[in-house]
Amino acid sequence: NAGVTQTPKFQVLKTGQSMTLQCAQDMNHEYMSWYRQDPGMGLRLIHYSVGAGITDQGEVPNGYNVSRSTTEDFPLRLLSAAPSQTSVYFCASGGALAGNTDTQYFGPGTRLTVL
Amino acid sequence: SQQGEEDPQALSIQEGENATMNCSYKTSINNLQWYRQNSGRGLVHLILIRSNEREKHSGRLRVTLDTSKKSSSLLITASRAADTASYFCATRSYNTDKLIFGTGTRLQVFP
Numbered sequence: 001n002a003g004v005t006q007t008p009k010f011q012v013l014k015t016g017q018s019m020t021l022q023c024a025q026d027m028n029h030e031y032m033s034w035y036r037q038d039p040g041m042g043l044r045l046i047h048y049s050v051g052a053g054i055t056d057q058g059e060v061p062n063g064y065n066v067s068r069s070t071t072e073d074f075p076l077r078l079l080s081a082a083p084s085q086t087s088v089y090f091c092a093s094g095g096a097l098a099g100n101t102d103t104q105y106f107g108p109g110t111r112l113t114v115l
Numbered sequence: 116s117q118q119g120e121e122d123p124q125a126l127s128i129q130e131g132e133n134a135t136m137n138c139s140y141k142t143s144i145n146n147l148q149w150y151r152q153n154s155g156r157g158l159v160h161l162i163l164i165r166s167n168e169r170e171k172h173s174g175r176l177r178v179t180l181d182t183s184k185k186s187s188s189l190l191i192t193a194s195r196a197a198d199t200a201s202y203f204c205a206t207r208s209y210n211t212d213k214l215i216f217g218t219g220t221r222l223q224v225f226p
Contacts, residue, residue: 040218043203045213048213102148103148105160106157
């Protein structure tokens with residue numbers, strides 16, 4: 001199993017550009033989520049999904065869109081990049097509350113810089 | 116605002132000493148989890164404790180949970196240089212599927 005994979009590893013954008021961060025998992029997990037990590041702020045939840053076709057907002061959803069058309073993939077779209085979105089982005093998958101197994105598996109992260 | 120806050124923010128100890136980190140949270144929870152992050156890497160799950168549990172052990176890790184005080188502690192016994200990392204608590208509340216992380220404790224273990 002590859003686990004949770006994220007692409008790209010690094011990305012530099014100009015203000016106003018859009019892009020999609022890819023996340024895929026091969027563990028057949030229903031629950032997937034996106035976090036951003038900024039220095040001194042820990043991880044903040046952006047969006048999450050409890051299954052294909054179901055998404056919901058986390059703590060800091062503004063400026064980001066998600067969709068979940070398959071169990072395996074959960075892409076994160078930046079609509080119009082801003083310098084405040086410079087961060088490290090982590091995707092995770094795992095169990096959910098209803099599933100009674102709650103270990104989350106994290107991808108290696110995408111380091112995004114917005115100029 | 117974030118659900119969990121860890122204390123201390125940073126901790127430096129010598130190999131062989133014990134390390135204790137604390138986590139406080141705001142709302143009622145279904146479970147609380149601890150994760151570890153090595154510099155620049157993704158997080159790794161360490162241990163989960165459910166709201167009806169008070170203490171849990173895994174190897175050199177001991178986690179306690181006090182739901183009346185809305186707090187948890189992670190004890191790493193006989194620490195090693197390889198334990199140097201950041202440690203985060205995360206909480207799963209009732210009636211939500213959100214897993215919310217705290218701000219983390221940076222642990223440095225000197226050989």
